[in-house]
Amino acid sequence: MNEQLITHLPRWLEASRAHAHEGKVAAYIPELAKAPGNALGISIMGKTGETVAAGDTSLMFTMQSISKIFTLMLALVDNGEDGVFAKVGMEPTGDDFNSMLKLELVEPGKPFNPLINAGAIAVTSLIHGSSPAEKSGRVLRYFQDIAGGAPLAINEEVYRSESATAHRNRSLAYFLKDNEVLGEEIDVEDVLSVYFQHCSIEINVEQLSRMALVLAFNGTDPITGREHIPRRYVQIAKTFMLMCGMYNASGEFAIRAGIPAKSGVSGGILAMVPGIYGIGVVGPALGAKGNSTAGVHLLETLSGQLEWSMM
Amino acid sequence: MNEQLITHLPRWLEASRAHAHEGKVAAYIPELAKAPGNALGISIMGKTGETVAAGDTSLMFTMQSISKIFTLMLALVDNGEDGVFAKVGMEPTGDDFNSMLKLELVEPGKPFNPLINAGAIAVTSLIHGSSPAEKSGRVLRYFQDIAGGAPLAINEEVYRSESATAHRNRSLAYFLKDNEVLGEEIDVEDVLSVYFQHCSIEINVEQLSRMALVLAFNGTDPITGREHIPRRYVQIAKTFMLMCGMYNASGEFAIRAGIPAKSGVSGGILAMVPGIYGIGVVGPALGAKGNSTAGVHLLETLSGQLEWSMM
Amino acid sequence: MNEQLITHLPRWLEASRAHAHEGKVAAYIPELAKAPGNALGISIMGKTGETVAAGDTSLMFTMQSISKIFTLMLALVDNGEDGVFAKVGMEPTGDDFNSMLKLELVEPGKPFNPLINAGAIAVTSLIHGSSPAEKSGRVLRYFQDIAGGAPLAINEEVYRSESATAHRNRSLAYFLKDNEVLGEEIDVEDVLSVYFQHCSIEINVEQLSRMALVLAFNGTDPITGREHIPRRYVQIAKTFMLMCGMYNASGEFAIRAGIPAKSGVSGGILAMVPGIYGIGVVGPALGAKGNSTAGVHLLETLSGQLEWSMM
Amino acid sequence: MNEQLITHLPRWLEASRAHAHEGKVAAYIPELAKAPGNALGISIMGKTGETVAAGDTSLMFTMQSISKIFTLMLALVDNGEDGVFAKVGMEPTGDDFNSMLKLELVEPGKPFNPLINAGAIAVTSLIHGSSPAEKSGRVLRYFQDIAGGAPLAINEEVYRSESATAHRNRSLAYFLKDNEVLGEEIDVEDVLSVYFQHCSIEINVEQLSRMALVLAFNGTDPITGREHIPRRYVQIAKTFMLMCGMYNASGEFAIRAGIPAKSGVSGGILAMVPGIYGIGVVGPALGAKGNSTAGVHLLETLSGQLEWSMM
Known part of the structure; x- marks a missing residue:
């Protein structure tokens, strides 16, 4: 696990949390509306299962x-x-x-x-x-x-x-x-x-980072060695994530962060650094295009600092 | 009742029937598909209930x-x-x-x-x-x-x-x-x-011409003297019929025939000469814009010959 | 000329002028922007050329x-x-x-x-x-x-x-x-x-009402007896005016006033009562759909009071 | 340079050329219409400038x-x-x-x-x-x-x-x-x-592959060592190429070939395998979405055979 990541993640997370107030929690159903608008949590898992996490990691949210x-x-x-x-x-x-x-x-x-x-x-x-x-x-x-x-x-x-x-x-x-x-x-x-x-399947950032890890390793869980998904189908999924995983801000995210990701209206984001990390994020406050404002800021910060872009 | 109308209607109707082959009977449900494509019928009713009719006047069709x-x-x-x-x-x-x-x-x-x-x-x-x-x-x-x-x-x-x-x-x-x-x-x-x-209410051209007659006389049936609809609401209905009663060919029909009319996918058309006639038409074969090809031709012929246009 | 019209027009005009403040003068070019927002003028001309006018009748405006x-x-x-x-x-x-x-x-x-x-x-x-x-x-x-x-x-x-x-x-x-x-x-x-x-042709409401009068009499100026436009072409023009003369408020105007009219971005409106009057209006303040707010109010008032609707 | 590529390229190119007949040469101006519909040429350049080429490599075409x-x-x-x-x-x-x-x-x-x-x-x-x-x-x-x-x-x-x-x-x-x-x-x-x-700048596939090579190496020509474009801007360009370089078939190409590419109406395609090859292709016959049918087929074949996909 990257030293810089371990050292700085808590600070980067808090800096990104400041962007939560730019967004609003989805309110079209009462169950989503009660999510904490200021929350931000992240889990980053490497191929042996080692995990770096920060923020509101125990928050449960639906995958949407x-x-x-x-x-x-x-x-x-x-x-x-x-x-x-x-x-x-x-x-x-x-x-x-x-x-x-x-x-x-x-x-x-x-x-x-x-x-x-x-x-x-x-x-x-x-x-x-x-x-x-x-x-x-x-x-x-x-x-x-x-x-x-x-x-x-x-x-x-x-x-x-x-x-x-x-x-x-x-x-x-x-x-x-x-x-x-x-x-x-x-x-x-x-x-x-x-x-x-x-x-409506409920999850937390650690579980989400495990799911992302399987995609980051082309469908095979690197911890267990078990193949869950044929490689070709993961390739297809990653391509869609890169092109249109972040609603109508997908292009902007691809240019700024350059990693496959998919967001949900609950504020969750699944992302990955192919071959390296699976990532789960949650930040319920959403921007105008439906993505977690704090979550997007955090992933762009990480990608910039650690040169994660695939492009 | 206009003499010219009585004399020429059968001939005009047959001339218009020739345009049925330019259209096609609606086929999205089997019940409509079995209507006779070559049929054309018309009933024109005046204020005392006198009626001139021609063609397939006994055909029942749904109002749509x-x-x-x-x-x-x-x-x-x-x-x-x-x-x-x-x-x-x-x-x-x-x-x-x-x-x-x-x-x-x-x-x-x-x-x-x-x-x-x-x-x-x-x-x-x-x-x-x-x-x-x-x-x-x-x-x-x-x-x-x-x-x-x-x-x-x-x-x-x-x-x-x-x-x-x-x-x-x-x-x-x-x-x-x-x-x-x-x-x-x-x-x-x-x-x-x-x-x-x-x-799905079923009707024939004579009944339809009676309904049209009530509109032609501003909501009051001129035969019985009974007011069925407030005049203001008939005015509203006639305005919509003139502007958008014939789907996306409403403008063309307003320019060519100039009378309020409403068509249906069964090939029916309700039309009127305000203050004079109520008209019911049926011709199941429909043109590209959803109106009876023969029916539209017949109404345009009548309006041209008898100067029915309101405009 | 209708007595009620002569008597009440000044009062109706002032009541409608109060609606000018609901609109805004077009400002996309400086020449239009300097028109007086509170102005409202009308000229109504009958078949012998007799005219009733009120308000800002000397205002010149472009026909647009x-x-x-x-x-x-x-x-x-x-x-x-x-x-x-x-x-x-x-x-x-x-x-x-x-x-x-x-x-x-x-x-x-x-x-x-x-x-x-x-x-x-x-x-x-x-x-x-x-x-x-x-x-x-x-x-x-x-x-x-x-x-x-x-x-x-x-x-x-x-x-x-x-x-x-x-x-x-x-x-x-x-x-x-x-x-x-x-x-x-x-x-x-x-x-x-x-x-x-x-x-960019410049005109005033009196000239506009004369142009409208020619249309109201099917293309022949009733004052001179001279035919300017074939009747059929006037019929076509009136149909378009009724259906789409008032931008995206044409249907509403047809239902409320029921007379052929055409508006311009300078606040002018040409309207007519077929066979009776030619009408010119100007009121530079425009509503959200591009028509003179005061002018539309005045024409709807007149049509309601004097039963001008064709429908 | 990959042995498999050297050995099989001529055969793969001829197999792809068979797809030229599925497309049509752009004809909106006479100068494009006279391009040979059956042509197909490719140049693939590696970091020392070594090149494998096949087919109609001398055809000049505009970059569009x-x-x-x-x-x-x-x-x-x-x-x-x-x-x-x-x-x-x-x-x-x-x-x-x-x-x-x-x-x-x-x-x-x-x-x-x-x-x-x-x-x-x-x-x-x-x-x-x-x-x-x-x-x-x-x-x-x-x-x-x-x-x-x-x-x-x-x-x-x-x-x-x-x-x-x-x-x-x-x-x-x-x-x-x-x-x-x-x-x-x-x-x-x-x-x-x-x-x-x-x-309207005219080029051939070899020149195009050299331009692509500079992008494949993040803006620095690997042959001369000269930096032509800041790395960040190349990253942006590659992201757009992957997401929308092939008109409305960009997603399909990303899923099938998985490499950044940009096509033109002359039938040219610039593509790259990041860090490895710059590629120029020309095949003037275009499919329904505006890309060279034979050219796309050839790039998809190569990517499949040689596992070029970035995803």
């Missing part, structure tokens, strides 16, 4: 959009590349994550990539299982395995609130049904229930 | 979007102008009738007018009644009264097919829910069931 | 978008309906008057109607003449004849300012060139110079 | 959009990061390279990134120089230096044709002027003349 990375890889395992990319594209889009513009304007109306909401819903519909419960169960176990084996759980209150209020996601899903991205045999509410459940 | 005119007036009766226009705008839109673009792009995201699908769904949500069944019942009786009192019925097969396949309308409705055009207390499926039911 | 109505009719005279509508559509659009969205999104990319800027530029390109100067000269004489024969002049300062700052119109014109709405033989700057000149 | 990478870096040298990114964004956009949608829809209306046309025009406007000729001269010398010093020239016929027909680029430029991305002091035609000139 971070889960889209792992459901994409599970859908690839279940359906292969051709099966997945028949339903979702490979291109970044400069539109909002919940936009319907390109679904209406671009023929054929399939979602541009698996990380916008429409694309992630399409991906979730591809996960194998004979019932929503079986699918959710598979997802949860898959996430758990990658996170090192300790049990993960769905936050039921978040799940119920998301499900009850997610009219825009319902609108997207029915649009996909109309465009035949969701086929005739697919029940929209079933897909959404699996989708809201994987968004 | 024509119903939006009458649900708008019922919603105005129930809520007043301010109540209705709090939820829906007054402006034409050059987008498709089922477009979501302006809902996403223009703030606040309320539907531009009551004749596009999003606007019509919002209007339907405003109809009073303690249950969907009561609302549908009120709509059906309202339509029946205006049509002269003889019973009208919902085509149940069309209703069920529409309801089962209308993913785009569901998508629109959930978008409206997200935009708070449909309020918290409103159940999307309830609104849609009323909406699909009023679209 | 009002001129588009008359260049449309001149282009129709020069090219016929088919010639004009090969280059411009007949449909209202819910987009901004200077929007490029539909030019890019809808195939073929021709302007939706002659009253949005793109459409008006296309129309101007169709006016006959061997040079921009000859075209502008024809336009000026055409306007002058319709306005009763007294000389009109181009405000050269406004013209030069418009021409120097109208980057968005240049952008639109080059887009039209790219879409081949402006053909190969057409020089963009030549078209724009004619366009900016007809927008 | 490839030039945008180098003008971006020159603008960064002239203005710094803050200066450049005040005028252009950092985000990929799923729209067409010449789209105006986001300029109109997203506030503030600055171009999303430096590789779409609007962004590249904004970047060109930032290049220092007291006249268009001086700016073009600086650009040409900068390109020449990076390409190894041998003289490069502007293809004057291409330049004149581009300039005469590029109405869409003129439209974009005036839109930028309206949005104040191009400031008051900037003459649109001056900017466009520099832009069309750098797009």
Whole structure:
């Protein structure tokens, strides 16, 4: 583990925490609104499992959009590349994550990539299982395995609130049904229930850094030596993270930090330094483009100080 | 009744029927697909109830979007102008009738007018009644009264097919829910069931010409002398018909025919010569913009020959 | 001349003037910015030339978008309906008057109607003449004849300012060139110079009411008996005015006032009661949608009090 | 130099050449239309200057959009990061390279990134120089230096044709002027003349591979040891190439090949394996998204066979 990192992380974290006040905690459901706006926590894990952590590391948060990375890889395992990319594209889009513009304007109306909401819903519909419960169960176990084996759980209150209020996601899903991205045999509410459940899986930064570590080592957990995900699918996931993992600030983050990352509306960020570190961050206060203001500042600081950029 | 009209209508109708082959019968549900593509029928009713008719006058068809005119007036009766226009705008839109673009792009995201699908769904949500069944019942009786009192019925097969396949309308409705055009207390499926039911009311051209006659005489049936609709609300309805009653060919129809009209995907058209005639037309073959090709040709011929344009 | 109108007009005008403060004078060029924000003037002319006027009737203002109505009719005279509508559509659009969205999104990319800027530029390109100067000269004489024969002049300062700052119109014109709405033989700057000149023709409300009177009587000046414009072309112009004469508040104005009208960014409005009155209004303070707030209020008041609505 | 590459390149190139027939040579100007549709050439240069080449290596072609990478870096040298990114964004956009949608829809209306046309025009406007000729001269010398010093020239016929027909680029430029991305002091035609000139610089694949080599080695020519471009600016350029270098197929190329690349409408592609190779490709037949079909196939083959992906 890098000495400079061990020495300076607490100070860098506190400097970044000052940027929390530039953001606001997501408030569209009460369960997210009660997260502490000033919190910031990070865990950085190396290949033998050694970890440097700082700040609010015990804060539990839901994975939200971070889960889209792992459901994409599970859908690839279940359906292969051709099966997945028949339903979702490979291109970044400069539109909002919940936009319907390109679904209406671009023929054929399939979602541009698996990380916008429409694309992630399409991906979730591809996960194998004979019932929503079986699918959710598979997802949860898959996430758990990658996170090192300790049990993960769905936050039921978040799940119920998301499900009850997610009219825009319902609108997207029915649009996909109309465009035949969701086929005739697919029940929209079933897909959404699996989708809201994987968004509601609760985690902390250390578990998140373990999941990131597996990606940093191309799908094989360097601590156990166990291959969780085929290398090719990790490569695909990392490419999407670099291009569109940070909503409409993905380009800016790629230029400033230059590492694959995926953020969620709970303020979590999964990031990695390929071949070296898996990283989990949480900072609930979000900027205008939906990313943790303090979390982004911290990752950009680290990348700058330690020359992490892949580019 | 105009002599020229009586003499020439059969010939004009046959000349217009030749334009049916330029269109295609709507095929998104099987019940619409079986309509006869070559059919064309018209009924023109004057203020004493005298009628000139020609062609396929016995063909029954569902009202589809024509119903939006009458649900708008019922919603105005129930809520007043301010109540209705709090939820829906007054402006034409050059987008498709089922477009979501302006809902996403223009703030606040309320539907531009009551004749596009999003606007019509919002209007339907405003109809009073303690249950969907009561609302549908009120709509059906309202339509029946205006049509002269003889019973009208919902085509149940069309209703069920529409309801089962209308993913785009569901998508629109959930978008409206997200935009708070449909309020918290409103159940999307309830609104849609009323909406699909009023679209599925079955009618023939004579009944349609009677409904049009009431509008042509500002809401009062000139045959019975009974006032069905306040004059102001008819004025509003006629203005929308002139500006946006014929989908994205409304401007062209206003310039060519110059009379208020509303078309539906079943090939029906309700039109009127204000103060003179109510008109019902049906011709199931639709052009690229969703209007009956033969029906539009016939109305443009009549307006040209008999100088019907209001402009 | 209506007694009620003569009696009450001064009072109604002052009541409407109170709405001027809800708007703001256009400020994109200095020449427009210096117009008096609190001004409001109106002239209403009947078929023998008798006139009722009130308020700031001596204020001179440039015609701006009002001129588009008359260049449309001149282009129709020069090219016929088919010639004009090969280059411009007949449909209202819910987009901004200077929007490029539909030019890019809808195939073929021709302007939706002659009253949005793109459409008006296309129309101007169709006016006959061997040079921009000859075209502008024809336009000026055409306007002058319709306005009763007294000389009109181009405000050269406004013209030069418009021409120097109208980057968005240049952008639109080059887009039209790219879409081949402006053909190969057409020089963009030549078209724009004619366009900016007809927008810069200076007028007062009395002259404007005379121009409106000619339209109200289907193209024939009822005072002189001289036919200036074929009836059919006036019909087309009135239809566009009703559907899209008041920018994105056209539908609202049609529902509230129900008479054909066209507004300009200088605060002028030309309106008419078909077969009865020609009306000129000026009130430089504009609302959010680009129409004179006081002027719109006054016309809606008059239409309501005197039952002017055509609908 | 990799043995496998030396041995198999001719065979791989011929296999990829078979995909040329899937594309079409750009025909919007006659000078591009006469390029040989079946041509395919590649040059791959290593750090000591050793080169493997195959196919149509002597074909001269204009740089077109490839030039945008180098003008971006020159603008960064002239203005710094803050200066450049005040005028252009950092985000990929799923729209067409010449789209105006986001300029109109997203506030503030600055171009999303430096590789779409609007962004590249904004970047060109930032290049220092007291006249268009001086700016073009600086650009040409900068390109020449990076390409190894041998003289490069502007293809004057291409330049004149581009300039005469590029109405869409003129439209974009005036839109930028309206949005104040191009400031008051900037003459649109001056900017466009520099832009069309750098797009018209003629090159062959060997020269292109030398330019790519400098980027592959972070701005320092490994053959001469001379630093041409600050490392940070190369990092920025490579990030944009990975995210949006291949028009609306950038994501697909990143997932399939995983190396920074930039294509042009002449069929050229500049690519690199960071730290190892600079690559120049030409194949004039373009696919639906504007990239050389054979060229893309060849780069994907090479990346797959030789494991070049950065991800």
